[in-house]
Amino acid sequence: MNDDTFTGNGIGPAVHEPVDLPLDFEAYFLVKNKGFRRYAAEMLGDQAVGDEVVREVFTHLALNWDQVLAGPDFESHTWDVLTGAVMYRVHRLRREHELAARLRQTRRKLDQMHQALARVEGGAGLYAALADLPARQCDTFILRTTMGYTAEYTAQILGIHPRTVDYHHRRALTGLERLLTDRHVLRRTAAVPGPRREGADR
Amino acid sequence: MNPEHLLHDLIPTPTTPAGTEPDDTFDVPAELRRISADVARIRRGQQPPPGWWAEQQQARQCLEAVVATELSTTPLARIADLAALADLADLVEQPAAAGSGRRRARHRGRVEDITQEIEGFRLFGCVLYLAGHPVSAEFWWKIGAGARDRISAWCLYLHHLGRGEIGEARLWFEQAVQAAEGLAPGVPAPAVPDMPDYFRTAPLAMDTRTAAAAAPVGALAREVDRLVMHTGDDTDGLVSCPDRRLADRLEEYAGLS
Numbered sequence: 001m002n003d004d005t006f007t008g009n010g011i012g013p014a015v016h017e018p019v020d021l022p023l024d025f026e027a028y029f030l031v032k033n034k035g036f037r038r039y040a041a042e043m044l045g046d047q048a049v050g051d052e053v054v055r056e057v058f059t060h061l062a063l064n065w066d067q068v069l070a071g072p073d074f075e076s077h078t079w080d081v082l083t084g085a086v087m088y089r090v091h092r093l094r095r096e097h098e099l100a101a102r103l104r105q106t107r108r109k110l111d112q113m114h115q116a117l118a119r120v121e122g123g124a125g126l127y128a129a130l131a132d133l134p135a136r137q138c139d140t141f142i143l144r145t146t147m148g149y150t151a152e153y154t155a156q157i158l159g160i161h162p163r164t165v166d167y168h169h170r171r172a173l174t175g176l177e178r179l180l181t182d183r184h185v186l187r188r189t190a191a192v193p194g195p196r197r198e199g200a201d202r
Numbered sequence: 203m204n205p206e207h208l209l210h211d212l213i214p215t216p217t218t219p220a221g222t223e224p225d226d227t228f229d230v231p232a233e234l235r236r237i238s239a240d241v242a243r244i245r246r247g248q249q250p251p252p253g254w255w256a257e258q259q260q261a262r263q264c265l266e267a268v269v270a271t272e273l274s275t276t277p278l279a280r281i282a283d284l285a286a287l288a289d290l291a292d293l294v295e296q297p298a299a300a301g302s303g304r305r306r307a308r309h310r311g312r313v314e315d316i317t318q319e320i321e322g323f324r325l326f327g328c329v330l331y332l333a334g335h336p337v338s339a340e341f342w343w344k345i346g347a348g349a350r351d352r353i354s355a356w357c358l359y360l361h362h363l364g365r366g367e368i369g370e371a372r373l374w375f376e377q378a379v380q381a382a383e384g385l386a387p388g389v390p391a392p393a394v395p396d397m398p399d400y401f402r403t404a405p406l407a408m409d410t411r412t413a414a415a416a417a418p419v420g421a422l423a424r425e426v427d428r429l430v431m432h433t434g435d436d437t438d439g440l441v442s443c444p445d446r447r448l449a450d451r452l453e454e455y456a457g458l459s
Contacts, residue, residue, distance in 0.1 A: 018238070020242065021234065021237065026234060029234060029237070033228075055233065055240070056254075058237050059240045060251070060252075060255055062237055062238075063241055063244060072334070076334075080262075080365065081258075083365060084254060085366065087365060087367055088253065088254035088257075088258070088366035090366075091368040
């Protein structure tokens with residue numbers, strides 16, 4: 001399919017070459033590129049450089065696609081490749097201190113939000129309910145949902161594993177839902193699937 | 203106030219810090235074309251792959267080789283180290299455990315030797331890495347390396363290099379190649395060329411063939427998963443201390459390899 005284009009060893013402009021990638025790779029790219037690019041930008045503090053790294057990562061995955069698919073833990077392997085490439089770039093650009101400073105700043109912001117939440121008294125709103133969550137669940141909710149960080153960057157900020165972030169976040173969502181349903185802020189429906197405590201509905 | 207149906211409706215849209223939210227103008231087809239072109243050029247050798255590829259892949263393979271070698275060449279006697287470690291775990295939990303007086307007595311009887319214990323830390327780290335728990339593995343290797351175990355430090359070095367964490371990799375490399383005070387007379391201290399980035403090239407020269415010889419880890423991994431903690435706090439998903447049953451399984455595993 002691509003042979004005729006590549007004869008003569010000519011390097012034309014990239015955009016004129018036809019796409020010759022495995023179909024499942026393209027699907028994976030469509031699903032993942034946004035999250036990957038967001039994480040890279042968060043870590044590097046720069047979307048353009050982040051995009052460059054993500055392109056390197058996807059190129060690497062495409063080149064080794066069969067191997068990557070055959071691996072024991074596909075999802076965690078691709079993330080390992082991404083975080084490795086991002087950290088490598090952070091080091092090459094000597095941005096370690098900048099990254100650490102940004103993480104510290106976000107942690108401070110998080111502390112301030114905790115203090116603000118602690119001052120919320122009574123009320124039936126989202127923020128009152130948020131203040132009633134366990135601290136870690138509250139942290140992940142603020143970072144993931146309010147600030148919109150990726151689970152992996154959130155993990156960097158909190159110094160815990162991304163899977164633990166996901167776990168806390170899920171718990172936070174169900175916890176909030178229960179609290180808000182009990183306070184009649186949310187209607188008692190089973191509209192959101194997922195683990196719910198017995199007796200929380202109906 | 204009208205109750206909302208979904209939690210989602212209550213939550214304000216994320217306000218991402220400026221410059222970190224991917225724009226919606228990102229051209230997916232063009233990006234795919236570029237990736238496809240890059241793949242083709244790298245295949246034809248017209249474009250060098252980025253530096254991290256070889257470095258990190260090699261570091262990961264080396265670590266797998268070290269871990270596999272560590273487990274498959276472990277003399278069965280050393281599996282007892284892990285059992286000793288399980289005893290240690292009993293001791294740590296001792297305040298909470300009932301009838302622990304007997305356990306403590308048993309512990310005293312088993313762990314006579316600190317080096318045996320350190321080997322146990324290292325071995326358990328390797329088991330955890332092999333079973334897909336790198337974060338927990340790091341913890342035990344750190345204990346081992348802290349007790350001047352070079353193989354643990356070497357594992358940590360490869361682990362961090364494979365993750366692009368160059369600063370940490372340098373630290374553990376230096377720890378691993380440091381001249382030990384315990385060198386036998388006549389044994390030369392390991393020689394490390396005085397080059398700034400030498401520590402990053404070491405895996406390129408390592409032999410990774412033993413990695414293929416490792417036995418399948420299925421049963422062992424299931425056994426390790428049994429030890430994963432479900433605490434609901436920040437230790438959730440981490441692996442706690444080994445126990446005797448794991449030591450038994452590991453013995454079987456070492457017999458397979």
